[in-house]
Amino acid sequence: MLEIALIAHDKKKLDLAMFVKEWKEVFEKCDLYATRSTGRILEEKIGLLVNKMESGPYGGDLQIGSLIVEGKINFVIFLRDPLTAQPHEPDVSALLRVCDVHNIPLATNLATAEGLVLEIKKKLEKI
Numbered sequence: 001m002l003e004i005a006l007i008a009h010d011k012k013k014l015d016l017a018m019f020v021k022e023w024k025e026v027f028e029k030c031d032l033y034a035t036r037s038t039g040r041i042l043e044e045k046i047g048l049l050v051n052k053m054e055s056g057p058y059g060g061d062l063q064i065g066s067l068i069v070e071g072k073i074n075f076v077i078f079l080r081d082p083l084t085a086q087p088h089e090p091d092v093s094a095l096l097r098v099c100d101v102h103n104i105p106l107a108t109n110l111a112t113a114e115g116l117v118l119e120i121k122k123k124l125e126k127i
């Protein structure tokens with residue numbers, strides 16, 4: 001099973017929901033983790049089962065980061081809002097940092113997410 005973390009800041013949640021819907025047949029074969037509001041949207045609008053952490057501003061990014069440190073996440077798609085200051089920016093940076101520390105593929109925009117999902121699909125076909 002592949003473990004995927006899906007996160008989006010508020011102004012990017014619609015983009016993420018549309019992207020995940022488009023690739024639903026891939027994501028429904030994975031174990032999904034998300035920060036709370038993102039996860040709720042993916043469950044309610046797309047009908048996927050999602051392991052929901054705390055909301056990002058309440059430490060959810062750090063919880064996902066902790067899962068990465070424990071080796072429990074294979075891919076991260078995190079659609080950040082580059083135009084809005086986030087009160088929990090240090091937590092966001094920490095999550096991005098542990099992805100680099102542990103060499104976890106990370107997409108922070110839709111163009112890269114497209115590449116990652118193709119890679120995830122390829123990996124699933126080999127399982």
Ligand SMILES: O=C(CO)COP(=O)(O)O
Nearest residue numbers: 035036037038055056057
């Ligand atoms: O803020 C976030 C990531 O930094 C996302 O958190 P939510 O999914 O709870 O909105």
